[in-house]
Amino acid sequence: MNGIEVNNITKRFGDTLALNQVSLKFEPNKIYGLLGRNGAGKSTLLNIITNRLFPDEGDIKIEGLASVENDEAQKKVYLMSEKNLYPDSMSCREVFKWSLMFYPNFDLEYAKELAKQFGLDINKKVKTLSTGFSSIFKIVIALSVNTPYVLFDEPVLGLDANHREMFYKLLIKKYSHSPFTAIISTHLIEEVAMILENVMIIKNGDLLINESCETLLKSGYSVSGTAKQIDDFILDKEVISIDALGGLKTATIIGAVDKSTLPLGIEMTGLDLQKFFIKLTNEE
Amino acid sequence: MKLSAIYKFQLAEHKKSIIVFYLVIIAILAVVFTINIVSVLIPNQSNFSIQLSGIDLAPTIFLFVCGLNAFKENFQMSLQNGISRKSLFVNRIAVDLTLAVGMSLLNQIILFIGKSMALFSATIQYSSLLEELYGLRYAGHPNGLMLYLEIFLFYIFLFAAFLSIGYFITVAFYRMNKKQKIAYIVGFYILAFVAFPLIDELLYKLGIFSVLISEVLLRFLYAIMGVSAQNPYIAMISLLIISIIMRSLTWLLVRKTGIKN
Numbered sequence: 001m002n003g004i005e006v007n008n009i010t011k012r013f014g015d016t017l018a019l020n021q022v023s024l025k026f027e028p029n030k031i032y033g034l035l036g037r038n039g040a041g042k043s044t045l046l047n048i049i050t051n052r053l054f055p056d057e058g059d060i061k062i063e064g065l066a067s068v069e070n071d072e073a074q075k076k077v078y079l080m081s082e083k084n085l086y087p088d089s090m091s092c093r094e095v096f097k098w099s100l101m102f103y104p105n106f107d108l109e110y111a112k113e114l115a116k117q118f119g120l121d122i123n124k125k126v127k128t129l130s131t132g133f134s135s136i137f138k139i140v141i142a143l144s145v146n147t148p149y150v151l152f153d154e155p156v157l158g159l160d161a162n163h164r165e166m167f168y169k170l171l172i173k174k175y176s177h178s179p180f181t182a183i184i185s186t187h188l189i190e191e192v193a194m195i196l197e198n199v200m201i202i203k204n205g206d207l208l209i210n211e212s213c214e215t216l217l218k219s220g221y222s223v224s225g226t227a228k229q230i231d232d233f234i235l236d237k238e239v240i241s242i243d244a245l246g247g248l249k250t251a252t253i254i255g256a257v258d259k260s261t262l263p264l265g266i267e268m269t270g271l272d273l274q275k276f277f278i279k280l281t282n283e284e
Numbered sequence: 285m286k287l288s289a290i291y292k293f294q295l296a297e298h299k300k301s302i303i304v305f306y307l308v309i310i311a312i313l314a315v316v317f318t319i320n321i322v323s324v325l326i327p328n329q330s331n332f333s334i335q336l337s338g339i340d341l342a343p344t345i346f347l348f349v350c351g352l353n354a355f356k357e358n359f360q361m362s363l364q365n366g367i368s369r370k371s372l373f374v375n376r377i378a379v380d381l382t383l384a385v386g387m388s389l390l391n392q393i394i395l396f397i398g399k400s401m402a403l404f405s406a407t408i409q410y411s412s413l414l415e416e417l418y419g420l421r422y423a424g425h426p427n428g429l430m431l432y433l434e435i436f437l438f439y440i441f442l443f444a445a446f447l448s449i450g451y452f453i454t455v456a457f458y459r460m461n462k463k464q465k466i467a468y469i470v471g472f473y474i475l476a477f478v479a480f481p482l483i484d485e486l487l488y489k490l491g492i493f494s495v496l497i498s499e500v501l502l503r504f505l506y507a508i509m510g511v512s513a514q515n516p517y518i519a520m521i522s523l524l525i526i527s528i529i530m531r532s533l534t535w536l537l538v539r540k541t542g543i544k545n
Contacts, residue, residue, distance in 0.1 A: 083543070098289075101293070102367070
């Protein structure tokens with residue numbers, strides 16, 4: 001059985017229900033977006049997949065192998081976590097060296113090349129890295145580790161716009177060169193939407209959406225025009241957001257539309273994933 | 285492949301500190317040797333003598349501290365690199381056995397150097413812990429092969445036991461939250477250094493017990509360490525039992541330990 005299968009996972013932290021009977025499947029060689037607000041349960045799910053936390057109920061299989069306490073299964077997965085688990089006193093260079101010991105397919109030369117591209121000084125100790133460079137350091141390892149499944153938990157934390165763009169480009173380049181399963185947990189939807197194939201949205205421990213990005217983007221649309229035009233157009237429609245600027249309005253609508261029925265002067269664009277996400281994950 | 289990686293990683297962590305530790309020991313021996321030479325050269329120093337005993341016990345404390353520092357980083361590194369708790373635990377035992385055997389061997393070399401110095405200099409007296417504890421057994425054979433063999437074996441068990449105690453303490457502390465840690469430290473201090481001596485003295489003075497509890501405990505310690513029977517093999521068995529108990533308790537704590545934020 002290929003892929004990572006998550007079956008009925010429940011996890012509680014005291015009175016807080018972090019994950020509630022979550023079931024999903026990550027298929028090989030796809031890029032997934034695991035989206036959710038802060039505290040939705042994204043990191044908990046990734047930590048359970050990688051045996052860092054134990055679920056209260058349910059089980060996970062990685063290519064048919066039980067994930068709990070199983071070195072064979074875990075060697076197929078790498079998690080770039082928000083929290084740094086590498087020894088603070090080690091230099092980045094030493095961590096690369098040890099990564100090669102733990103993951104025989106780790107590409108040391110590629111890691112050094114990536115570090116150079118990002119401007120990461122690999123002689124620096126892990127504890128001296130800023131938040132941004134700490135993320136870069138972990139991104140470099142994640143992109144060089146060459147496991148079939150690479151999980152990114154908030155990968156662009158603290159990164160400036162240039163480095164964020166560089167990361168997305170390198171991820172796509174790597175994926176195109178040798179496909180693997182990338183699971184990107186983030187709440188920066190707008191940026192990541194372009195590279196995702198599948199989207200999973202978690203809210204308060206429940207899986208709300210598990211769809212291909214294409215299907216999700218087809219589930220709605222945005223229209224813009226004068227305030228009067230938009231107000232008339234949206235009367236009988238499911239509107240999830242309205243933005244107004246001067247006399248112009250933009251509305252995001254759920255549902256299908258026949259382009260030929262659009263009134264003159266109204267411009268239609270694709271669904272804004274971020275707005276859709278905000279609507280879905282709002283607490284009201 | 286991965287199992288050996290975590291073994292190597294854990295072992296590598298001790299490399300620098302072991303080198304520093306033995307450099308200090310060698311420095312102490314060098315100072316003793318220099319003082320001895322100087323004392324011979326200076327007249328009217330005929331009564332000058334240096335007694336070195338139990339220097340071979342120092343690695344025990346060193347390894348106890350090593351045990352105390354051997355969990356958090358290794359545990360995090362294991363989880364980051366897909367190593368299970370079971371593999372980490374099994375490899376930890378292998379690392380500790382390697383350290384125990386290696387350090388026991390180095391201890392032999394230090395002991396041999398110390399005894400050689402004592403042999404060539406009448407002003408230096410050098411004896412091992414085993415000679416202190418089991419004096420009757422080794423009386424008249426300060427350089428016997430049996431002594432060296434038994435010291436080697438004894439220290440393997442002693443080092444392994446202290447490593448396992450240190451490791452258990454650090455794992456237990458990792459599992460505790462801040463309040464539990466404070467309660468444990470304060471509670472231990474009060475029990476060991478205030479309540480116990482007080483109760484021990486009180487029960488004895490009130491005539492409830494005819495002998496001090498501390499004395500009974502000391503006799504028990506002598507018995508399990510084979511001092512009463514002058515048999516170091518009893519100590520080895522006791523230390524092995526302590527190691528097994530500590531490792532078992534540690535495993536109970538490690539097997540369900542999760543990552544902390």
